[in-house]
């Protein structure tokens with residue numbers, strides 16, 4: 245049986261587990277430091293940890309379970325990683341460079357069941373949730389990639405926007421956030437972490453009540469039910485009225501700003517009337533909401549959707565601004581590589597199905 249990654253344990257879980265085997269709490273502090281500050285990849289490198297404890301760790305856990313399968317680097321510094329899990333499944337992780345720091349977009353599930361009609365990731369339905377260790381490992385692998393470059397760069401921000409619906413894997417998401425926030429380890433502040441949901445209403449409320457305290461982004465993508473149901477079938481279960489109620493609950497409870505994501509699809513949801521309807525929907529939540537407009541990256545499988553023209557993007561933005569809505573247009577990353585979320589993974593899976601060798605798939609630079 246495959247052993248799990250030790251990254252799946254929070255500090256308290258690690259300390260409690262070591263205590264069960266007679267090891268004092270300071271051992272957990274040492275191990276934690278080796279994992280997240282010195283970032284060793286083998287238990288035997290933890291030189292100040294006693295041999296009994298090293299053996300115990302090695303008997304029950306491994307550090308790394310992810311294998312780098314493909315790495316694509318873009319001219320703008322974006323790096324897309326395709327990792328192979330122990331069960332052979334592939335997941336995608338992206339490192340992006342911004343003026344404010346380095347962010348990593350992580351995946352939370354193998355495939356996705358939400359089935360948004362524009363999404364390359366949702367083409368393959370969910371086969372399983374990722375463990376919290378597998379989510380943490382994505383960050384650690386990207387950090388190791390940075391460490392190897394020797395420029396003393398560190399992952400400063402995390403966006404949970406990769407493949408999968410994070411709130412459909414709530415417990416592991418919560419554990420992942422506890423680990424990456426831990427000030428003794430990676431110490432990534434909750435305001436530097438954004439979780440994006442397609443709109444699972446009960447989970448938005450649970451999230452508001454939780455101690456995760458990260459930023460929240462909601463994939464809205466349409467200003468009315470008719471259009472939203474067409475684009476996102478989740479809207480049948482949680483229509484816009486219910487979603488707005490959950491958003492109000494979140495805003496009341498946390499008083500934190502929220503991001504509303506809006507993917508611009510040519511002649512589908514990108515007209516002036518849609519912008520006006522969106523402004524009306526946001527209504528007096530304007531103070532606490534920011535609309536993030538996302539120019540669409542077309543994928544072959546969804547040929548019904550095209551990218552909005554630059555004029556439409558600008559006009560949509562201007563209309564929202566004139567209505568007093570705070571908004572921004574998402575900067576694009578890695579446009580010279582497989583830019584759409586899940587595109588690299590779905591391409592590689594298709595190539596594998598055609599029997600191309602691993603050597604054909606190595607595109608790292």
Ligand code: SF4
Pocket residue numbers: 356357358359360363364365366406407408409442
């Ligand atoms: S956009 Fe997100 S929630 Fe929707 S199908 Fe794709 S991965 Fe799933």
